[in-house]
Amino acid sequence: MVAKVALLWGLIASLVAAGIFCFVQVLATNTESHRYRPVSDRGNFVESSGRLLAWAGDAAFAVSVKLWRPVFDMLCIASAYLGEWVLSRPAGRVLAPAANTIQFRERCERISR
Secondary structure, three states, rough: HHHHHHHHHHHHHHHHHHHHHHHHHHHHHHOOOOOOOOOOOOOOOHHHHHHHHHHHHHHHHHHHHHHHHHHHHHHHHHHHHHHHHHHHOOHHHHHOOHHOOOOOOOHHHHHOO
16 A cells, blocks of 8 residues: 555656656747757767757647647536536535436536537
8 A cells, every 4th residue: 555655656746747847848948939949969969869859848748738628628617517516515415425426427418418
């Protein structure tokens, strides 16, 4: 159990670090110029490779944001419906039995059609 928790925290920390790195790279790219192009230098292969990888990461991040936007919009709408449902419940019935969960799923399916 402890190993699973440690693995989960390690995964979360890795995702946070990757997110911070991507954010810093996007900021650095946007402040350098409007259209960042990696400069290749045959004398310094490591730095040129790093610039190319940063550029490729920025491009991949921009494409993934555009592709995943509809999914995030759908999740936002679903969370709004869930919040509305929770607030409409009496105070003692927020933790609904299975029958109410099935009714909620059916309502969501009807709304999404």
